[in-house]
Amino acid sequence: MSPLIIGITVFVLATFVGIEVISKVPPTLHTPLMSGANAISGITIVGAVTAAGFGSGGIATVLGFLAVAAATINVVGGFLVTDRMLGMFQRPKRDQ
């Protein structure tokens, strides 16, 4: 199989896994789910680090730097804010 076909296979299967896993998340957690998923989309940081570190110089490196900064904002901010939110979700307790 060509790398492209393997990539497409992985993409399709991962999409099915995602739909299966995420459709079970209750509405109460939709905001943390979204911001947590959002942080995961920052996985592009892997490509950004590579692009910035190549040492090719010039515009490619500038774009790489910007990519690292943007992806890191996404990752660090996303996971932190999700953690903050989830810290507020209490276990059901009866006051009386």
Added chain:
Amino acid sequence: MTELLYLACAAAFIFGLKRLGSPRTAKGGNLLAAAGMLGAVVITLVDQDIVDWGIVIAGLVVGGVLGGVAAVRVKMTSMPEMVAAFNGFGGVASALVALSEFLRVDDTSAFANETVVTIALSVLIGSITFSGSFVAFGKLQGLVPGRPLTYPGQQLVNGTLAASAIGVGAWAIIERTDLAYWILAGITLVLGIVLVLPIGGADMPVVISLLNSLSGLAASAAGFVISNTALIIGGALVGSAGLILTMLMTEAMNRPLSNVLFGAFGTGDSTGTSGLTMSDKPVKRATAADLAISLSYAQSVVIVPGYGLAVAQAQHATRALADALEEQGIRVTYAIHPVAGRMPGHMNVLLAEADVPYDLLLDLDQANAELAAADVALILGANDVVNPSARDDSDSPIYGMPILEVDHAQTVVVVKRSLSPGFAGIDNPLFYADGTMMFFSDAKQALEDTVIALAEL
């Protein structure tokens, strides 16, 4: 070996998302996903032959500080804006990765065809996500008007722009010149702006979900560019998460996605004029004392929060009133419409911040069962999601949208700043109904006054 380690990181994302499915395990799930991310970064730093360490570290530090400070400082009421902004950064990062990959190479004929196709796709999706997210951010922050911004011929202009983006994309793929990619980035940035501008504030839950999905797809496309399965899997997971939320939101509005995106919902002259005539109808006004009396005679009170609650930052005042009522043995529950607020789950997060146990938050079906037997439905800054014309008036633009049937409760009290129609721009017959009392006030002020009035009874 490296491939397997990346796969382990992707597995951490899947398990992390799975654990986000229950409030008890969610915090751990988020940490697990974060650990997977940290792992992926460390693997990359070790495995790739990084030359420019200074640049990489500078980027990580700048991004980490900016993201960290924003995440710690943001108010829970501003969460939709925050998520929109983070989304935008994720999208632009993927576009930049692809663009940098292309510009780095001098002999572009060395690229495989599929690589240039995915580079063009990453740039296209990433740029639209970036500029679209920041327009959404601006609308939510009030920097850009929240109402749909429309002008004659808008669809034509947008259609032309979309067609030229595709044309330039094809040019970039075939000719493989730097210029083509720069123009593609420029056009798609503009496209993201003009696509979101005509969408009204009330439709933001759909837009944010969709942009979330796109940021995932951009990451996946970038994964194809650099042949990295962690990106492909991570991006696909986010793409499907955003897609599910998008579908849930459009279902809760009973409008097809195309109508949300291109319908410029919330304008239309007819609704504007009918809104004026409707507002001349008499309403029953209530004061804090009236509300306190109604509540004190109730056995079951259902609180219906909406965007107005977020604007007024009234979540703690809500909890204080609920505490006062529960002390008197009154059952208090919360009815949460899926599209209440500006993002999926917006109200749940606000109430969680005020320490409301999440099992008291009822979804649409549970809430309507509760409302049928409730004595008082207390509506705090919600409008369209409790509008009975969605159920009764087949001419209404929101006809068919599932609503919270607050008019089934004995008494309805609407706390609202004025009679102005909601973001959908549609008048609400609920306000003029016999069983309804209107309490014109800022939600926070109203709740605080009512707690005092309750104590004085």
